[in-house]
Amino acid sequence: MAGIMVIGGGIAGTATALALHKAGFEVTVHEAHPDTGEDIGAFLTLASNGMRALAQIDAAEPVAGLGFPISRMNVIDETGTELAAVPLGEPDHPLTRYRCLRRAELGAALQHELRRRGIPIRHAARLTALREDETGATVEFADGSSATGELVVGADGLRSTVRSQLDPAAPGPEYAGQRVFYGYTTAAVPVDGEPDRITMVRGSGAAFGYLVSPAAETYWFARVPGPAATAEEIAGTTPEQWREHLLPLLRPDRTPAADIVAATDERLMVTNALHLAPGTRWQGRRTVLIGDAAHAASPATGQGASMALEDAVVLAKALRDADTTASALDCYELHRRPRVEQNITVSAQLTASRTRPPGSSGPQAQDSARPASRVDDELIRLLDWDTPLPGSGRDA
Numbered sequence: 071m072a073g074i075m076v077i078g079g080g081i082a083g084t085a086t087a088l089a090l091h092k093a094g095f096e097v098t099v100h101e102a103h104p105d106t107g108e109d110i111g112a113f114l115t116l117a118s119n120g121m122r123a124l125a126q127i128d129a130a131e132p133v134a135g136l137g138f139p140i141s142r143m144n145v146i147d148e149t150g151t152e153l154a155a156v157p158l159g160e161p162d163h164p165l166t167r168y169r170c171l172r173r174a175e176l177g178a179a180l181q182h183e184l185r186r187r188g189i190p191i192r193h194a195a196r197l198t199a200l201r202e203d204e205t206g207a208t209v210e211f212a213d214g215s216s217a218t219g220e221l222v223v224g225a226d227g228l229r230s231t232v233r234s235q236l237d238p239a240a241p242g243p244e245y246a247g248q249r250v251f252y253g254y255t256t257a258a259v260p261v262d263g264e265p266d267r268i269t270m271v272r273g274s275g276a277a278f279g280y281l282v283s284p285a286a287e288t289y290w291f292a293r294v295p296g297p298a299a300t301a302e303e304i305a306g307t308t309p310e311q312w313r314e315h316l317l318p319l320l321r322p323d324r325t326p327a328a329d330i331v332a333a334t335d336e337r338l339m340v341t342n343a344l345h346l347a348p349g350t351r352w353q354g355r356r357t358v359l360i361g362d363a364a365h366a367a368s369p370a371t372g373q374g375a376s377m378a379l380e381d382a383v384v385l386a387k388a389l390r391d392a393d394t395t396a397s398a399l400d401c402y403e404l405h406r407r408p409r410v411e412q413n414i415t416v417s418a419q420l421t422a423s424r425t426r427p428p429g430s431s432g433p434q435a436q437d438s439a440r441p442a443s444r445v446d447d448e449l450i451r452l453l454d455w456d457t458p459l460p461g462s463g464r465d466a
Protein backbone atom coordinates (compact mmCIF):
# COMPACT_ATOMS: atom_id res chain seq x y z
CA MET A 71 0.00 0.00 0.00
CA ALA A 72 1.49 3.30 -1.12
CA GLY A 73 1.65 5.68 1.81
CA ILE A 74 -0.45 8.80 2.17
CA MET A 75 -2.47 10.24 -0.72
CA VAL A 76 -2.97 14.00 -0.62
CA ILE A 77 -5.84 15.13 -2.83
CA GLY A 78 -5.29 18.69 -4.03
CA GLY A 79 -2.00 20.43 -4.74
CA GLY A 80 -3.00 23.91 -3.53
CA ILE A 81 -1.62 25.62 -0.44
CA ALA A 82 -2.91 23.06 2.08
CA GLY A 83 -2.02 20.01 -0.02
CA THR A 84 1.53 21.00 -0.92
CA ALA A 85 2.34 22.16 2.61
CA THR A 86 0.92 18.94 4.06
CA ALA A 87 2.98 16.85 1.67
CA LEU A 88 6.13 18.76 2.68
CA ALA A 89 5.30 18.26 6.37
CA LEU A 90 4.49 14.55 6.01
CA HIS A 91 7.65 13.98 4.01
CA LYS A 92 9.67 15.73 6.70
CA ALA A 93 8.03 13.44 9.28
CA GLY A 94 9.21 10.41 7.27
CA PHE A 95 6.01 9.38 5.47
CA GLU A 96 5.74 8.30 1.87
CA VAL A 97 3.37 10.76 0.26
CA THR A 98 1.96 11.50 -3.20
CA VAL A 99 -0.03 14.57 -4.23
CA HIS A 100 -2.88 14.22 -6.75
CA GLU A 101 -3.89 17.55 -8.28
CA ALA A 102 -6.82 18.07 -10.65
CA HIS A 103 -5.20 20.83 -12.66
CA PRO A 104 -3.07 19.85 -15.62
CA ASP A 105 -0.36 22.39 -14.73
CA THR A 106 0.70 24.39 -11.69
CA GLY A 107 -2.58 26.20 -11.10
CA GLU A 108 -5.74 27.97 -12.13
CA ASP A 109 -4.75 31.38 -10.98
CA ILE A 110 -6.64 34.37 -12.29
CA GLY A 111 -4.20 36.85 -10.91
CA ALA A 112 -5.28 37.09 -7.30
CA PHE A 113 -2.97 38.11 -4.49
CA LEU A 114 -3.09 37.26 -0.82
CA THR A 115 -1.38 38.18 2.41
CA LEU A 116 0.35 35.50 4.41
CA ALA A 117 0.33 36.36 8.10
CA SER A 118 3.15 35.65 10.55
CA ASN A 119 1.41 32.53 11.86
CA GLY A 120 1.34 31.11 8.31
CA MET A 121 4.96 32.06 7.67
CA ARG A 122 5.92 30.46 10.99
CA ALA A 123 4.17 27.25 9.93
CA LEU A 124 6.13 27.31 6.66
CA ALA A 125 9.35 27.80 8.62
CA GLN A 126 8.66 24.54 10.54
CA ILE A 127 8.71 22.60 7.28
CA ASP A 128 11.76 24.48 5.95
CA ALA A 129 9.71 26.25 3.29
CA ALA A 130 9.66 29.83 4.60
CA GLU A 131 12.82 30.83 2.77
CA PRO A 132 11.58 30.23 -0.79
CA VAL A 133 8.32 31.99 0.06
CA ALA A 134 10.09 34.92 1.74
CA GLY A 135 11.76 35.56 -1.61
CA LEU A 136 8.37 36.28 -3.21
CA GLY A 137 6.19 39.37 -3.18
CA PHE A 138 7.00 41.93 -0.54
CA PRO A 139 6.86 42.20 3.25
CA ILE A 140 4.25 44.19 5.15
CA SER A 141 5.08 45.40 8.61
CA ARG A 142 2.31 47.88 9.42
CA MET A 143 -1.39 48.42 8.99
CA ASN A 144 -3.15 51.76 8.94
CA VAL A 145 -6.89 52.15 9.26
CA ILE A 146 -8.63 55.23 7.91
CA ASP A 147 -12.30 56.22 7.85
CA GLU A 148 -14.31 57.60 4.94
CA THR A 149 -12.97 61.10 5.60
CA GLY A 150 -9.39 59.87 5.30
CA THR A 151 -8.79 60.35 9.04
CA GLU A 152 -6.40 57.82 10.53
CA LEU A 153 -8.11 55.67 13.14
CA ALA A 154 -5.28 53.28 13.93
CA ALA A 155 -1.71 52.44 12.99
CA VAL A 156 -0.46 49.10 14.24
CA PRO A 157 2.54 46.86 13.64
CA LEU A 158 1.66 43.52 12.05
CA GLY A 159 2.84 40.12 13.23
CA GLU A 160 6.59 39.73 13.60
CA PRO A 161 7.74 42.75 11.55
CA ASP A 162 11.45 42.44 12.38
CA HIS A 163 11.82 38.80 11.47
CA PRO A 164 12.89 38.34 7.83
CA LEU A 165 11.26 34.91 7.49
CA THR A 166 8.08 35.23 9.54
CA ARG A 167 6.89 38.77 8.88
CA TYR A 168 3.67 39.28 6.90
CA ARG A 169 3.99 39.07 3.13
CA CYS A 170 1.85 40.08 0.20
CA LEU A 171 2.27 37.85 -2.84
CA ARG A 172 0.52 36.51 -5.90
CA ARG A 173 -1.34 33.28 -5.32
CA ALA A 174 0.23 31.76 -8.44
CA GLU A 175 3.74 32.54 -7.22
CA LEU A 176 3.05 30.90 -3.88
CA GLY A 177 1.56 27.80 -5.53
CA ALA A 178 4.47 27.50 -7.95
CA ALA A 179 7.04 27.90 -5.16
CA LEU A 180 5.44 25.21 -2.99
CA GLN A 181 5.10 22.80 -5.92
CA HIS A 182 8.74 23.50 -6.86
CA GLU A 183 9.70 22.63 -3.29
CA LEU A 184 7.84 19.30 -3.62
CA ARG A 185 9.75 18.41 -6.75
CA ARG A 186 13.07 19.53 -5.23
CA ARG A 187 12.50 17.12 -2.33
CA GLY A 188 11.46 14.29 -4.64
CA ILE A 189 7.80 14.23 -3.53
CA PRO A 190 5.63 13.02 -6.42
CA ILE A 191 2.84 15.29 -7.67
CA ARG A 192 0.47 13.97 -10.33
CA HIS A 193 -1.29 16.65 -12.35
CA ALA A 194 -4.58 16.17 -14.23
CA ALA A 195 -5.62 13.77 -11.43
CA ARG A 196 -9.16 14.78 -10.45
CA LEU A 197 -10.58 12.59 -7.68
CA THR A 198 -14.11 11.40 -8.37
CA ALA A 199 -14.65 8.63 -5.81
CA LEU A 200 -13.27 7.36 -2.52
CA ARG A 201 -13.65 4.05 -0.66
CA GLU A 202 -12.15 3.28 2.72
CA ASP A 203 -12.07 0.46 5.25
CA GLU A 204 -10.09 -0.35 8.41
CA THR A 205 -6.82 -0.87 6.61
CA GLY A 206 -6.71 1.72 3.88
CA ALA A 207 -8.39 3.70 1.14
CA THR A 208 -8.81 3.59 -2.63
CA VAL A 209 -9.32 6.70 -4.69
CA GLU A 210 -10.54 6.92 -8.27
CA PHE A 211 -9.80 9.65 -10.75
CA ALA A 212 -11.68 11.12 -13.69
CA ASP A 213 -9.20 9.64 -16.18
CA GLY A 214 -10.10 6.11 -15.01
CA SER A 215 -6.96 5.59 -12.93
CA SER A 216 -7.00 4.70 -9.23
CA ALA A 217 -4.62 4.54 -6.29
CA THR A 218 -4.55 2.94 -2.86
CA GLY A 219 -2.91 4.05 0.33
CA GLU A 220 -3.16 4.01 4.08
CA LEU A 221 -4.65 7.49 4.42
CA VAL A 222 -6.37 10.10 2.23
CA VAL A 223 -5.81 13.77 3.06
CA GLY A 224 -8.58 15.83 1.46
CA ALA A 225 -6.95 19.16 0.58
CA ASP A 226 -9.20 19.82 -2.39
CA GLY A 227 -10.51 23.21 -1.36
CA LEU A 228 -13.83 24.92 -0.87
CA ARG A 229 -15.85 22.61 -3.13
CA SER A 230 -14.13 19.46 -1.90
CA THR A 231 -15.10 16.16 -3.51
CA VAL A 232 -13.40 14.30 -0.66
CA ARG A 233 -15.74 16.10 1.77
CA SER A 234 -18.84 15.05 -0.15
CA GLN A 235 -17.53 11.48 -0.50
CA LEU A 236 -16.97 11.38 3.25
CA ASP A 237 -20.39 12.81 4.01
CA PRO A 238 -22.78 13.07 1.06
CA ALA A 239 -25.14 15.14 3.22
CA ALA A 240 -22.43 17.70 4.14
CA PRO A 241 -23.63 21.22 3.36
CA GLY A 242 -21.60 22.97 0.68
CA PRO A 243 -20.23 26.51 0.83
CA GLU A 244 -22.63 29.37 1.60
CA TYR A 245 -22.55 32.93 0.33
CA ALA A 246 -21.26 35.19 3.10
CA GLY A 247 -22.99 38.34 1.85
CA GLN A 248 -20.20 40.22 0.07
CA ARG A 249 -18.73 40.36 -3.38
CA VAL A 250 -14.96 40.74 -3.35
CA PHE A 251 -13.28 42.83 -6.02
CA TYR A 252 -9.53 42.98 -6.44
CA GLY A 253 -7.11 44.47 -8.88
CA TYR A 254 -3.75 46.05 -9.62
CA THR A 255 -2.65 49.30 -11.13
CA THR A 256 0.73 50.67 -12.07
CA ALA A 257 -0.76 54.02 -13.04
CA ALA A 258 0.43 56.95 -10.96
CA VAL A 259 -2.23 57.27 -8.27
CA PRO A 260 -1.95 59.88 -5.57
CA VAL A 261 -1.76 57.40 -2.72
CA ASP A 262 0.23 57.86 0.37
CA GLY A 263 1.44 54.27 0.32
CA GLU A 264 4.73 53.11 1.73
CA PRO A 265 5.89 49.73 0.44
CA ASP A 266 5.61 47.92 3.75
CA ARG A 267 2.15 49.11 4.76
CA ILE A 268 -1.40 47.94 4.17
CA THR A 269 -4.09 50.58 4.45
CA MET A 270 -7.60 49.50 5.37
CA VAL A 271 -10.38 51.94 4.52
CA ARG A 272 -13.66 51.87 6.45
CA GLY A 273 -15.56 53.28 3.53
CA SER A 274 -19.19 54.29 3.54
CA GLY A 275 -20.09 51.86 0.73
CA ALA A 276 -17.34 49.24 0.82
CA ALA A 277 -14.50 47.93 2.93
CA PHE A 278 -11.39 48.72 0.92
CA GLY A 279 -7.73 47.83 1.32
CA TYR A 280 -4.59 48.71 -0.61
CA LEU A 281 -0.86 48.17 -0.65
CA VAL A 282 1.83 49.71 -2.81
CA SER A 283 4.56 47.29 -3.87
CA PRO A 284 8.24 48.29 -3.98
CA ALA A 285 7.81 48.41 -7.79
CA ALA A 286 5.11 51.08 -7.28
CA GLU A 287 2.25 48.81 -8.26
CA THR A 288 -0.90 49.29 -6.19
CA TYR A 289 -2.68 46.09 -5.10
CA TRP A 290 -6.24 46.60 -3.84
CA PHE A 291 -9.43 44.85 -2.85
CA ALA A 292 -12.98 45.97 -2.08
CA ARG A 293 -15.60 44.00 -0.16
CA VAL A 294 -19.07 45.10 -1.15
CA PRO A 295 -22.26 43.90 0.57
CA GLY A 296 -25.16 42.77 -1.60
CA PRO A 297 -26.45 39.78 -3.52
CA ALA A 298 -24.02 37.19 -4.86
CA ALA A 299 -22.71 37.74 -8.38
CA THR A 300 -24.11 35.01 -10.62
CA ALA A 301 -21.85 32.91 -12.84
CA GLU A 302 -23.43 34.57 -15.90
CA GLU A 303 -22.79 38.02 -14.45
CA ILE A 304 -19.15 37.20 -13.72
CA ALA A 305 -18.62 35.72 -17.18
CA GLY A 306 -20.50 38.48 -18.98
CA THR A 307 -19.25 41.63 -17.23
CA THR A 308 -16.12 43.40 -18.41
CA PRO A 309 -13.56 44.91 -16.02
CA GLU A 310 -14.64 48.33 -17.28
CA GLN A 311 -18.27 47.61 -16.34
CA TRP A 312 -17.24 46.40 -12.87
CA ARG A 313 -15.20 49.57 -12.45
CA GLU A 314 -18.24 51.69 -13.26
CA HIS A 315 -20.26 49.62 -10.78
CA LEU A 316 -17.72 50.16 -8.00
CA LEU A 317 -16.88 53.82 -8.46
CA PRO A 318 -20.19 55.30 -7.21
CA LEU A 319 -19.71 53.36 -3.97
CA LEU A 320 -16.23 54.76 -3.44
CA ARG A 321 -16.46 58.31 -4.84
CA PRO A 322 -18.38 59.86 -1.90
CA ASP A 323 -15.48 59.12 0.46
CA ARG A 324 -12.41 61.32 0.86
CA THR A 325 -10.00 58.39 0.50
CA PRO A 326 -7.77 57.22 -2.38
CA ALA A 327 -10.05 54.22 -3.08
CA ALA A 328 -11.97 55.65 -6.04
CA ASP A 329 -8.82 57.01 -7.75
CA ILE A 330 -7.10 53.64 -7.38
CA VAL A 331 -10.05 51.79 -8.92
CA ALA A 332 -10.46 54.39 -11.68
CA ALA A 333 -6.80 53.91 -12.64
CA THR A 334 -7.13 50.13 -12.85
CA ASP A 335 -7.26 48.69 -16.33
CA GLU A 336 -8.37 45.16 -17.22
CA ARG A 337 -6.67 43.64 -14.20
CA LEU A 338 -9.86 43.89 -12.15
CA MET A 339 -11.58 40.72 -10.91
CA VAL A 340 -14.59 39.78 -8.84
CA THR A 341 -15.60 36.77 -6.79
CA ASN A 342 -18.15 35.95 -4.10
CA ALA A 343 -17.16 35.62 -0.43
CA LEU A 344 -18.08 32.05 0.57
CA HIS A 345 -17.67 30.04 3.73
CA LEU A 346 -18.49 26.65 5.24
CA ALA A 347 -20.70 26.51 8.29
CA PRO A 348 -18.81 25.23 11.36
CA GLY A 349 -19.47 21.58 12.18
CA THR A 350 -18.32 19.95 8.95
CA ARG A 351 -17.30 16.32 9.47
CA TRP A 352 -13.51 16.06 9.00
CA GLN A 353 -12.70 12.39 9.48
CA GLY A 354 -13.48 8.98 8.09
CA ARG A 355 -11.75 5.77 8.99
CA ARG A 356 -8.85 6.52 6.64
CA THR A 357 -9.65 10.04 5.51
CA VAL A 358 -9.10 13.50 6.93
CA LEU A 359 -9.87 17.00 5.64
CA ILE A 360 -7.61 20.04 5.87
CA GLY A 361 -7.56 23.64 4.64
CA ASP A 362 -10.61 25.07 2.88
CA ALA A 363 -12.04 21.57 2.38
CA ALA A 364 -12.52 21.41 6.16
CA HIS A 365 -13.06 25.00 7.25
CA ALA A 366 -13.23 27.64 4.52
CA ALA A 367 -13.80 31.10 5.97
CA SER A 368 -14.92 34.21 4.11
CA PRO A 369 -11.87 36.34 3.26
CA ALA A 370 -12.41 39.19 5.76
CA THR A 371 -9.83 38.01 8.30
CA GLY A 372 -7.29 37.16 5.57
CA GLN A 373 -6.35 33.94 7.37
CA GLY A 374 -7.46 31.05 5.11
CA ALA A 375 -4.04 30.27 3.68
CA SER A 376 -2.27 30.72 7.00
CA MET A 377 -4.77 28.39 8.69
CA ALA A 378 -4.16 25.79 5.96
CA LEU A 379 -0.41 26.03 6.61
CA GLU A 380 -0.96 25.58 10.35
CA ASP A 381 -3.13 22.51 9.61
CA ALA A 382 -0.32 20.97 7.59
CA VAL A 383 2.18 21.17 10.44
CA VAL A 384 -0.24 19.98 13.14
CA LEU A 385 -1.54 17.04 11.06
CA ALA A 386 1.99 15.84 10.26
CA LYS A 387 3.05 16.17 13.92
CA ALA A 388 -0.04 14.25 15.03
CA LEU A 389 0.63 11.40 12.58
CA ARG A 390 4.30 11.40 13.59
CA ASP A 391 3.63 11.38 17.34
CA ALA A 392 0.45 9.33 17.93
CA ASP A 393 0.37 5.54 18.19
CA THR A 394 -2.46 4.95 15.74
CA THR A 395 -3.89 6.76 12.73
CA ALA A 396 -7.25 7.11 14.48
CA SER A 397 -5.73 8.75 17.57
CA ALA A 398 -3.60 11.01 15.35
CA LEU A 399 -6.67 12.25 13.49
CA ASP A 400 -8.52 12.85 16.77
CA CYS A 401 -5.54 14.77 18.13
CA TYR A 402 -5.29 16.87 14.95
CA GLU A 403 -9.00 17.69 15.10
CA LEU A 404 -8.86 18.49 18.82
CA HIS A 405 -6.14 21.08 18.25
CA ARG A 406 -7.44 22.56 15.05
CA ARG A 407 -11.23 22.70 15.17
CA PRO A 408 -11.74 25.43 17.82
CA ARG A 409 -9.16 27.72 16.25
CA VAL A 410 -10.27 27.44 12.62
CA GLU A 411 -13.97 27.59 13.46
CA GLN A 412 -13.34 30.74 15.48
CA ASN A 413 -11.79 32.17 12.33
CA ILE A 414 -14.92 31.28 10.32
CA THR A 415 -17.10 32.95 12.95
CA VAL A 416 -15.00 36.11 13.29
CA SER A 417 -14.74 36.47 9.53
CA ALA A 418 -18.49 36.01 9.14
CA GLN A 419 -19.13 38.64 11.82
CA LEU A 420 -16.85 41.11 10.06
CA THR A 421 -18.58 40.36 6.79
CA ALA A 422 -22.09 40.58 8.21
CA SER A 423 -21.38 43.81 10.00
CA ARG A 424 -20.84 45.25 6.55
CA THR A 425 -18.23 47.96 6.47
CA ARG A 426 -18.72 49.28 9.94
CA PRO A 427 -18.94 46.71 12.69
CA PRO A 428 -19.65 48.34 16.03
CA GLY A 429 -16.37 49.28 17.58
CA SER A 430 -14.19 47.68 14.96
CA SER A 431 -13.79 46.68 11.33
CA GLY A 432 -11.46 44.66 9.12
CA PRO A 433 -8.24 43.10 10.30
CA GLN A 434 -7.88 45.45 13.26
CA ALA A 435 -10.74 43.55 14.86
CA GLN A 436 -8.51 40.49 14.75
CA ASP A 437 -5.80 42.48 16.44
CA SER A 438 -8.06 43.55 19.25
CA ALA A 439 -9.81 40.32 20.27
CA ARG A 440 -7.71 37.17 20.41
CA PRO A 441 -6.60 37.37 16.81
CA ALA A 442 -5.95 34.26 14.76
CA SER A 443 -2.90 36.09 13.44
CA ARG A 444 -1.35 36.64 16.89
CA VAL A 445 1.66 34.42 17.39
CA ASP A 446 1.55 33.58 21.10
CA ASP A 447 3.46 30.98 23.13
CA GLU A 448 0.70 28.39 22.79
CA LEU A 449 0.73 28.64 19.01
CA ILE A 450 4.53 28.60 18.91
CA ARG A 451 4.58 25.34 20.90
CA LEU A 452 1.81 23.82 18.82
CA LEU A 453 3.66 24.52 15.58
CA ASP A 454 7.21 23.93 16.79
CA TRP A 455 8.44 20.89 14.89
CA ASP A 456 10.59 19.57 17.72
CA THR A 457 7.92 19.85 20.42
CA PRO A 458 5.70 16.75 20.65
CA LEU A 459 2.07 17.52 19.97
CA PRO A 460 0.14 17.82 23.26
CA GLY A 461 -2.25 14.89 23.71
CA SER A 462 -0.49 12.74 21.10
CA GLY A 463 0.98 10.35 23.65
CA ARG A 464 4.57 11.35 22.91
CA ASP A 465 4.28 14.46 25.07
CA ALA A 466 3.72 12.54 28.31
Ligand SMILES: Cc1cc2nc3c(=O)[nH]c(=O)nc-3n(C[C@H](O)[C@H](O)[C@H](O)COP(=O)(O)OP(=O)(O)OC[C@H]3O[C@@H](n4cnc5c(N)ncnc54)[C@H](O)[C@@H]3O)c2cc1C
Pocket residue numbers: 077078079080081082083100101102103113114115116117195196197198225226227228229230231232250341360361362363369372373374375376377378
Ligand atom coordinates in the same frame (compact mmCIF):
# COMPACT_ATOMS: atom_id res chain seq x y z
C1 LIG B 1 -11.04 36.73 -2.61
C2 LIG B 1 -10.22 35.91 -1.64
C3 LIG B 1 -9.19 36.51 -0.97
C4 LIG B 1 -8.42 35.78 -0.05
N1 LIG B 1 -7.40 36.41 0.57
C5 LIG B 1 -6.66 35.72 1.46
C6 LIG B 1 -5.57 36.35 2.12
O1 LIG B 1 -5.24 37.51 1.88
N2 LIG B 1 -4.87 35.61 3.01
C7 LIG B 1 -5.18 34.30 3.29
O2 LIG B 1 -4.50 33.67 4.12
N3 LIG B 1 -6.19 33.68 2.66
C8 LIG B 1 -6.94 34.35 1.76
N4 LIG B 1 -7.97 33.73 1.12
C9 LIG B 1 -8.27 32.32 1.45
C10 LIG B 1 -7.28 31.36 0.79
O3 LIG B 1 -7.21 31.62 -0.58
C11 LIG B 1 -7.72 29.92 1.04
O4 LIG B 1 -8.01 29.71 2.39
C12 LIG B 1 -6.61 28.93 0.60
O5 LIG B 1 -6.37 29.05 -0.77
C13 LIG B 1 -7.00 27.50 0.97
O6 LIG B 1 -6.05 26.60 0.46
P1 LIG B 1 -6.45 25.11 0.09
O7 LIG B 1 -5.20 24.47 -0.38
O8 LIG B 1 -7.21 24.53 1.22
O9 LIG B 1 -7.49 25.24 -1.10
P2 LIG B 1 -7.20 25.69 -2.59
O10 LIG B 1 -6.19 26.76 -2.62
O11 LIG B 1 -8.54 25.95 -3.20
O12 LIG B 1 -6.57 24.40 -3.28
C14 LIG B 1 -7.34 23.25 -3.56
C15 LIG B 1 -6.64 22.45 -4.65
O13 LIG B 1 -7.34 21.23 -4.85
C16 LIG B 1 -7.48 20.99 -6.24
N5 LIG B 1 -8.67 20.14 -6.42
C17 LIG B 1 -9.97 20.50 -6.32
N6 LIG B 1 -10.78 19.45 -6.51
C18 LIG B 1 -9.97 18.39 -6.74
C19 LIG B 1 -10.22 16.99 -7.02
N7 LIG B 1 -11.46 16.52 -7.10
N8 LIG B 1 -9.15 16.19 -7.20
C20 LIG B 1 -7.87 16.65 -7.12
N9 LIG B 1 -7.59 17.96 -6.88
C21 LIG B 1 -8.63 18.81 -6.68
C22 LIG B 1 -7.61 22.37 -6.84
O14 LIG B 1 -7.29 22.38 -8.22
C23 LIG B 1 -6.63 23.16 -6.00
O15 LIG B 1 -5.33 23.12 -6.53
C24 LIG B 1 -8.73 34.43 0.20
C25 LIG B 1 -9.79 33.81 -0.47
C26 LIG B 1 -10.52 34.54 -1.40
C27 LIG B 1 -11.65 33.87 -2.12
